[in-house]
Amino acid sequence: MKKIRGIKLDPPKILVLGFSSVILLGSILLMLPVATVDGNGLRGIDALFTATSATCVTGLVVVDTGSTFTTFGEIVILTLIQVGGLGFMSFATLVAFILGKKISLKERLILQESLNHLTVEGIVRMVRRILIFTALIETTGAVLLSYRFSFDMPLGKAIYNGFFHSISNFNNAGFDLMGDFRSLTGYVDDPIVSLTVSGLIFLGGIGFIVMNELYEYRTTRKLSLHSKLVLSVTGCLITIGTVMIFFLEYHNPKTLEPLSMTGKVLGSLYQAITPRTAGSNTLNIADLTQSTLLLTIILMFIGASPGSTGGGIKTSTFAVLLGAVKAQIKGKEDVAFFGRRVLPQTIYKSLTVTLSAIFLVLAVTMLLTITEPGKDFLAILFESTSAFATVGLSMGITPDLSTAGKILITFTMFAGRVGPLTVAFAVTLRRQQDPYRYPAGKIMIG
Amino acid sequence: MKKIRGIKLDPPKILVLGFSSVILLGSILLMLPVATVDGNGLRGIDALFTATSATCVTGLVVVDTGSTFTTFGEIVILTLIQVGGLGFMSFATLVAFILGKKISLKERLILQESLNHLTVEGIVRMVRRILIFTALIETTGAVLLSYRFSFDMPLGKAIYNGFFHSISNFNNAGFDLMGDFRSLTGYVDDPIVSLTVSGLIFLGGIGFIVMNELYEYRTTRKLSLHSKLVLSVTGCLITIGTVMIFFLEYHNPKTLEPLSMTGKVLGSLYQAITPRTAGSNTLNIADLTQSTLLLTIILMFIGASPGSTGGGIKTSTFAVLLGAVKAQIKGKEDVAFFGRRVLPQTIYKSLTVTLSAIFLVLAVTMLLTITEPGKDFLAILFESTSAFATVGLSMGITPDLSTAGKILITFTMFAGRVGPLTVAFAVTLRRQQDPYRYPAGKIMIG
């Protein structure tokens, strides 16, 4: 553990306590009569579910946001999203600084590119920059969306909606005010809404460090290995996803078929971007083919990039594992990207994060098949992956979940939010080698 | 590559060519008019499917074995099973010897327990012992089964059935002659059939090296790390599987509920053992709860042990990955079992085998959702996992597969049979370190 001016930092604990407090406060606020249109406030379990979903920027909803909540309730949700998203992004970036510094102390020479000035002033500067970026991007998004919405609704409402959906999507939160669980399906072939929101999701999902490097690129003219990897993997996933969804849904009369070519392309692009892990949608999820649903599950599981508002095992984790497999099969000793070697420690970390995630998703899926006996297996697998990766897409079973199911998904959203970072942290700060080692033994594999 | 008396050994190529030839020959034989009861011979695609399923000891069937084939056809299938099962077990054990020797040359001191006398005489001795074990175990199983079957059918038929089912199950092949795709469901609460077949599956699935060490245990009084690991993981999987299936199916009126307590226990035990990867069943798969089906998919994916007739990623691979995650989270430098350290190379090998397998299963599942549009997702996922792990259990969609689907499953059975060993082999015989190394770069994970 590291100390900063005498305060002992135990990031996972701070993260869990911080998020729990915000969720608890949010739940109480959403239970107030003033929070809901019917004047009763939300039921306890639904309030806990909604507050967790908002704070963990997931977007799974048991009640329709647009029609259930008063403006007060909506502001509570929006605040939880902003606090949860920003808080997590800052926190994860900070943790990366700490871990980066720790490594650079041990391996100073090879890590000169690292982010290694962790001082209180450094932290303040970083958080300030995160705030500025966020404000700038969210406002730009809000202006574009408000402009477009102003054709469909009164100006005041358009501005309110513009800000809500800009903030919700930059934070990869997936909440919407469109009513009737519709999300953004009304704007599937609208370039302004569709591309603005795609941009917000993309920026929110690549993480602060990458955003910052992109911003400074004009002067520095260089990107770190991390940024190169995140950008290229994200680019690949979006491209492959768009092309696959385009062809898989092209003849689906419930999704792309009735749309113009522009609509088909925009719809495919949006559905390829939203699993990274925004959770808003322009095509109705339950209408997608099983092939697209499986693809979406895989994309959601991979998720966004580290130090972002998004979830999942992360693009970089996925890339490291792919790289490790490729190197092994090709008989290379080292895993390398862009002329840089990946440390074995990073590979082990990726392995641990990914296997823990697979275990969690499978365990939750199995428990849900018990608590929700009549429901379609694919819908359940989709739901638990969406909850783990804090995506918020759903085939529509969320509102019908049993109380046990709601508790399970609440837990999964929370674990999905704090889990990967906690596991990565624990793995990085592992103890030194044991004083004695066992002799090596041999095991057959494959 | 190693040379033995001047012959260049490239095991993956030998394996692929050998299996392909046997499958091709088997397909031709099954297309002969004399092979089927209707006197037409099997259709080309169905013959290829059946021959692949038999040779790869999978057990997925597009036609019912018992009612479609003449005795000639059945003998062809049984021969393919015996050649495929025995051939693979011998071959995989041989490869383990080669790899074991390669390692022991490099790390002679730490690998004194290894199987390191690879000479032509050594190979002959090993293959002879495999043959003796097989003959002994299969005959014992056949006698027990024939005795039981003799109460239900004429003695001659009982003996024929006894041998067929003993050989099929020891080779983890999953074929049966019961008719109507029934497998062994008629014997769910029969201790003799149920326990005999369970025993055959267990022995066939732990692999020759473990069987051999168990056999020699009376004199040596010691087991290798590999055997300890395989036996304990297999034991855990069977125990956990039995208990979970017992509770998940207890109130299912289509499976366990109508049975006596003995039947419930035997049924649960059998369904926990058959995913390792026999493929015969005493409960009807399509009637199981979704929870049990997901559990079965996971158990099938893990599969049997290396150097056995079974498939899957293998129990030892699974254990190594679990051990790696546990060590990482606990902050240990080394992964260790039973006071023996696992080499990093073994962990990388496990990672590569497992990720390749996940990729294959997901890709095949996605392709099947395209070629079989109307079918239930869970049934498709179950089918592709079963084909990959050469299990042969099915929720019943095999006979209704489209031609494209049958080709896909045929390919998957073949890849599932030769794939893990090929990948493990490629990874072990990797080249030396590159002459120059890239500098290390840093990547955020989680």
Ligand SMILES: [K+]
């Ligand atoms: K989300």
Ligand SMILES: [K+]
């Ligand atoms: K089998």
